Amino acid sequence: MPDSGIGLWGVPLAIFSGAIRNSTPFIFVSLGETLTERSGRINLGQEGTLVMGAMAGFGVSHLTEVYWPSVGTALGPWFGVICAGLAAAVLGVIHAWLCSQPRVNDIAVGIGIMIFGTGLAFYLGKPLVGPTAPQLPAINLGGWSSSEPVRAALRINWLFFIGVAVAPLMAWWFKNTRWGLIVRTVGESTDAARAMGYSVNSVRLYATAAGAFLAGVGGSFLSLYYPGSWNEGLNSGQGLMAVALVIFARWNPIYCVFAALLFGGAKALGPALQSIGVSKGHYLFDATPYILTLLIMIATCSASRNLSGAPGELGKATA
């Protein structure tokens, strides 16, 4: 960071802007995972769907600009976001379909989707390493400030606001709509859902596909805004940490946003300290989000009782 005359204030500012920036993919993936887990299934493959979404979003945005330049710059990225979600949803459908087979373990399938999704995204994305794509627009909230770092910190992407808006919407949807109730029923007790005449597997199929869609949108943020390009080092466990984050947020969509902000801030800690010259041990600072996730899981889990808010069918082996 160039010398901006704000000195040590740069650290909280960098953490603030980093928290907003880094939390966006976390918000989407954790909301998607909340939806899937509320239906009683864990999708550990969100890491793979995230990468797939990042690749698809970047690819579509790039191709729209190349073949349809008149609208490509403006609409291309948004088209990319939607396609990212759809590509990820396909992986979600594969996950749900495999899990619906008897005696298939959802955690193992999640690991499989992680490997498959990453491999497929790297394969299809090989030609995309290098080209540029039109990026998602950001909103400038910092026009009032004369300080460039403040303005940069307040340049916030649209997707962040969309994610923050989706969270209460999803909470309301769970609580107040028929479909929300069905998803919760399937997640709490498959017997009750069956007795009511709902197909457990198809409800979970929709929930997993929709959850993967959101994760894909989160992935497109990585390739279409920050860092803003496609390469094979784009993901760093966000999809997996989101699964832990959902446990921390107690399967509550609104808590997910706060948890995502916390994780995003932890991720920004290393670079923020480096910007003021603390570079000793920066690898350890970079590991902060992982250590934080682990500590939070240790603190919030329990061997002896079920977690409050946990869907009843979660983690049960399918017969």
Next chain:
Amino acid sequence: MSELNATRPTLAFRTKRLIPASFIDAMIISFVALVISLALFGLFVMFSGVNPLDVYYWMGRGAFGNSYAWRNTMIHAAPLLLTALCVAVPARVGMMIIGGEGCVLLGGLFAALAAHMLPNAPPLIVQIAMVVVGMTAGGVWIGIAGALRQFRGVNETISSLLMNYIALAILNHCVEGPMHDPTSLNHPSSWPIGAANMFGNIPGTEIHVGLLFGIIACVLCSILMDHSSVGLATRVVGGNVRAARVAGISVAKYSLMACFIGGAAAALTGVVEVAAVHGHANDSLAAGYGYAGILVAFVARQNPLAIIPVAILLGGVGGSGDLLQMQVHLNSASVQVFQGILFLVILGLDTWAGRLHEIRNIWALRIISKYASGGYKKRPALGAANA
């Protein structure tokens, strides 16, 4: 162990044969999975405009075509044998550990540390110290994930994967900080372990001893898991935690033991990489062996003995990636796509696995299953203990 002996006749897990039935099952299912995956992968490359037959040809040739290919395959297979154990052994107690990558890194790091601590010792002592210290580090590392699961109910899959990232941070921190060798300018590395302390090749070959370690480890784990009372106890724990408690088996003890063995095996990969390949620890240890081992373990259906052929086969596929790139212009990620397809197919076949005895009457399988008919009983699905 008297209480164990008392319960033994009622538990259907006891195997009567030297080659356990689960091995035969694993081999049949892996073979079917491989054929299906190759077909799906063929379809996939067809969409990329490549003739699948060419792909199969170069895959086979790159893996087992000549002595150079065989050597390459074996070198690729060696780490997979050990990292697959890191998944397969904890799976016996119902834990799904995917932290092998972190163990590889820490194993290598601690091996370098051990060598540095013994500057004037004879090579054999240093080598033994590297193996012991490295393996202990890895064992404790996965042991932590196991303990968190046992005592805090933390999902071991997530925690072990998070710990991979933490292990990488520790490795990078050490090789650039406290253990930095000032002469390694371009590629920050730890102090060298010294040429005299390097492991050699297997006599008469150009393959390092890692392969031998891997095969020995798989056979030892197979004996431990399928032919000992410890193995029986771990299976009971993996099958039904409450039944194990009723039978007086300490769930925590056997779970942690399985985690320790798995972690130690994966860490041995790191020790071998440092002591037989690189000569010092650095981030080239993070070559994805831990992740590739997950696939091997699942394809081998968590059977230690089945890991050996599966690792060689998948090592061959991994080794043929370069050739595929050169000959048919498939990009280097195509091997990952194949691995992903294979993983999903093998999981899809899980649903089929428990019913294998129903289709044993198919004549083609009768010959193989003749050997398996004695010990086979329906086994609990992996992860059933998590419920």
